[in-house]
Amino acid sequence: MSSALEIKNVTHKFGKFRALNNVSVSINVGDFTVLLGLNGAGKTTLYSLITRLYNNNTGSIKIHNFNVREDSSNALKRIGVVFQQPTLDLDLSVEENLYYHASLHGISTADAKLRINEEIGRINLIEKLKNKVRSLSGGQRRRVEIARSLLHKPKLLLLDEPTVGLDIGSRQMILKHVKLLCKKGELAVLWATHLIDEIDKGEKVIVIDKGQILESGDVTKIIKKTRQKTIRDAFNKLVGIKI
Amino acid sequence: MSPIIYFRCFRGIVLREALRFVHQKERFFSALVRPLVWLGIFAAGFRSVLGVAIIPPYETYIPYEVYIAPGLIAMIQLFNGMQSSLSMVYDREMGSMKTMLVSPIPRWFLLISKLLAGVFVSILQVYAFLIIASFWDIIPPITGYFTILPALVISGLMLGSLGMFLSSAIKQLENFAGVMNFVIFPMFFASSALYPLWKIEETSEWLYYICFYNPFTYAVECIRFSLYSQFNLEYGLGILIFSVIFLILSILGYDPARGSLQKKGGK
Incomplete structure (x- = not known):
């Protein structure tokens, strides 16, 4: 292997x-x-x-x-990274944070849009896309960070x-999500x-x-x-x- | 890596800075209030005390408000540069700086993009200041509004990279107060922003040399000449040299192999 x-x-x-x-x-x-x-x-x-x-x-x-x-x-x-400290910009929306990350990897706007929808859909937060990160719970922020870390594949x-x-609920959800990603691809x-x-x-x-x-x-x-x-x-x- | 990748990255960093700027409206107003207080109060009080002779680029006697306007423009850029470096120290402490630093795009490019994004914001503030300053009869020739732009870019770059270098050397946010006392105030007061160099020379020769070699003086004078559609080679070259020096220092400061962050165990 x-x-x-x-x-x-x-x-x-x-x-x-x-x-x-x-x-x-x-x-x-x-x-x-x-x-x-x-x-x-x-x-x-x-x-x-x-x-x-x-x-x-x-x-x-x-x-x-x-x-x-x-x-x-x-x-x-x-590499995709989720750091120990939260690293999302609280004053920007979820979508703006994700577009910013995509640009740091040179991803085009059209591609970024597709990938953001795919990743954010996978963590069931599509309705929060326009919300400011500040308004999300700790667990939701972590899930957004995981989605962000996967944007550039x-x-x-x-x-x-x-x-x-x-x-404990958020912990289990995140752990399950990452283990599933690992098994899938x-x-x-x-x-x-x-x-x-x-x-x-x-x-x-x-x-x-x-x-x-x-x-x-x-x-x-x-x-x-x-x-x-x-x-x-x-x-x-x-x-x-x-x- | 193709140029389009670099362009997308640059656009993303500038857009983020612009969005932060839009979301933080109070930052915009506070950046304007500071020079306007100087213009409205300080200059009004001192206009009769400090007479200004005819010095280039001016062709006649000018009111004190007109004299200090370029210094206040440079002040906006100085504070903006320091504000950016403060936010970099904050971002580093909070962790959001890391997302940028782990990008596959070369770090020097990321840092220059971040600097230019900050310069872009400071230029918006300067033009807003110039519009308000026109109520004080500070009205340069119409061409000056365009010829000032390259000077603003280069002076913003110089002051921003100085701020970036300082942010790489400062480990904790609390230490940033020292920057105010030891960098911003001495730089601003020991320059030609508030009084012409010849006036300082009359009082103290050693202070004159400090002011003359102060990088901020070069930013002020470049802005002063360009605002009147003139170019001064001495100040132009000086600001360019200082910009390159500060830029190299800030890139080295954030270089994982050489920077001060890794030696201190900072993040």
Whole structure:
């Protein structure tokens, strides 16, 4: 199976602080992978390197074989991102926000219109298209952000704690929507979270702590390897949480 | 990447800035109130105190209001540039800046587009100011309304890129107040905006040199000459050089490989 994301031996420092230490990750096309770690584990730093908000000075990051550092344009074309912080412009309407994103990817107005209708229809928010983002609920804003991240038809979707601060209904709806997208097409998803209940059996999990990858593989493999009964227990054991 | 992709991106960034401008009407009015207060109150009080001799581009004695009008136009652009950089720091703190920075379009192009979008907004404000200023008998030759345009673009670009560079160096929104004290006020007062350079030279030679090498003076004088359909090579070249320097600094500031953001762990 071809690789959607290939990270090899990436280390990143802020001054003397080592935020990531020799991180290697591989995600295949069609994979739904959960990047599981506590707050401050290094998830957002890793995302910032993949999206080239930060420059990776060591190792390599490739998206569909395009090196992020050397061929950032081709690499970034293939990524859709939902950041941890909300990034929609509250003073603009949903439609205006989506057109703006389409223009940042060089999509024509006619194409953008078609894609906006398609994506916004998929998340059942077509009636909110003309509404100001400010008037939407937290869950609706997140869904708009997901729709926006898919407008340019990326091959790899990165979501950084997309359900933080949302009620359980919105969380489940978003999770279900993204998992469905992953199953349908050739989209690979890297879902960063610290919420263990977002992980289903059979999914691939990468456990990160203090900037290091502690374990990687499907849920059952990690449970078996750590000799625990649940993924929660396995995670607690790996990161050293004692209850 | 084809030129049409760049064009669509540029159009999108300008359109967004224009929409934000339309949605934030109070921003437009507050940008106009500031120079009008200077024109209506400050200039009225000082017109008898500060006499202005005949200096180019003027061909006769002029009222003080006419003298400070180009300085106030540059002031609109200075505040607009700083307002844009403030919104960039805010966007960065709030995260919306990231959506732009992860675009596949080269970052230098995105930043220049954002700068030009800001310049476009400031030009609208300047023309609105010029219309209102005509009630104070500040009426340049009709050609001046057209010849000022290139000067406004280049001075807006210079002041905007200075603001952008500052925004790349400022990590938190709270630190922006320092910019007011250490950049905006010294730049405005130590320039030819409120008084001619020869008058400053009479008082203090070292202050004259500070004013003379202040980039804002070049913006003010370029606007002054172009408003009267004249071109001054010295100021024209100066503003161009300052623009290029600030532009390079701001692009480097947002370069992931060199910028200050990554060193500080900012986002």
